[in-house]
Amino acid sequence: MGGSLGLALKAGGFDGRIRGYARRGETREEAQRRGAVDEAFDDAGVAVEGADLAVFCAPILAIPPLVSNARAHLPPGCLLTDVGSTKAYLAAQIGSRLRGTTSVFVGSHPIAGSEQQGIAAARPDLYRGAVVVVTPTPDTPAPALEGLKAFWERVGGVVRVMDPESHDRALARTSHLPHLVAALLASAVGRDDDPAPWSELCGAGFRDTTRIAEGSPEVWHDIVRTNAGAVARELRALAGEADQLSRLIEGEQFDSMKRFLEKARGRRRALARGRAGEDAQG
Numbered sequence: 001m002g003g004s005l006g007l008a009l010k011a012g013g014f015d016g017r018i019r020g021y022a023r024r025g026e027t028r029e030e031a032q033r034r035g036a037v038d039e040a041f042d043d044a045g046v047a048v049e050g051a052d053l054a055v056f057c058a059p060i061l062a063i064p065p066l067v068s069n070a071r072a073h074l075p076p077g078c079l080l081t082d083v084g085s086t087k088a089y090l091a092a093q094i095g096s097r098l099r100g101t102t103s104v105f106v107g108s109h110p111i112a113g114s115e116q117q118g119i120a121a122a123r124p125d126l127y128r129g130a131v132v133v134v135t136p137t138p139d140t141p142a143p144a145l146e147g148l149k150a151f152w153e154r155v156g157g158v159v160r161v162m163d164p165e166s167h168d169r170a171l172a173r174t175s176h177l178p179h180l181v182a183a184l185l186a187s188a189v190g191r192d193d194d195p196a197p198w199s200e201l202c203g204a205g206f207r208d209t210t211r212i213a214e215g216s217p218e219v220w221h222d223i224v225r226t227n228a229g230a231v232a233r234e235l236r237a238l239a240g241e242a243d244q245l246s247r248l249i250e251g252e253q254f255d256s257m258k259r260f261l262e263k264a265r266g267r268r269r270a271l272a273r274g275r276a277g278e279d280a281q282g
Contacts, residue, residue: 001112003031003118005057008125008156011124017038020047021042051074052075056080067098079147080098081151085171085175086222106135106144108152109167110132111130128155129158131157134159134160137164169230179220185209186210
């Protein structure tokens, strides 16, 4: 996500200096080689020196400690944001770490990306047309919010504003649940000690519906842990749907099962139409 952001800024003609942080030397070297950053550092504090905007692209639980490490190096009035999938946890954690400074944190969540990870997967068009949810709190200064919206629009994002808690409830349904469903499906289909006999029988349907289960377990651990209540509610809703379908099949109520499938197809189409409309507006 960070590498793509640097490439997107460069592609859009950004003439400022992009300074990056990464733990691994190979990542820093590759980010500079590809032109995603102008300079790369192994210290987050050094990386944010002189920054107008600092974007934290890391697993969610790693971000608050990074902010703490960078705090002493933040210039007055620096705007901080992130690209994480949960927002209420970060709003609380980072807000407390910035207390006593003039720096401001406003969470961001670009609904973009794929199961691919690392600087090798970075591309300059990642954010083009992507919905980016920006999550101010009641204490967020208006200029900070407007500045952050303009930043995401600069790289092609379609900005939506929500409070952190509403964001987390919504994304538990639309993002976190689908990922866990993919993981459950992969686990169930490959549940035998030796899944080899099943492998050649797994066609496009299996590959398409489980693709996102390739996502980083570290990243998804942090997402679920910081949004556990909302995710658990959505899993219970899924279990209810699965139980209903199972009862219909076990009871040989196949006409009702067909209606279930028709209703599911209709819901899928309605959701897809809604997103297509937003894409057209963007």
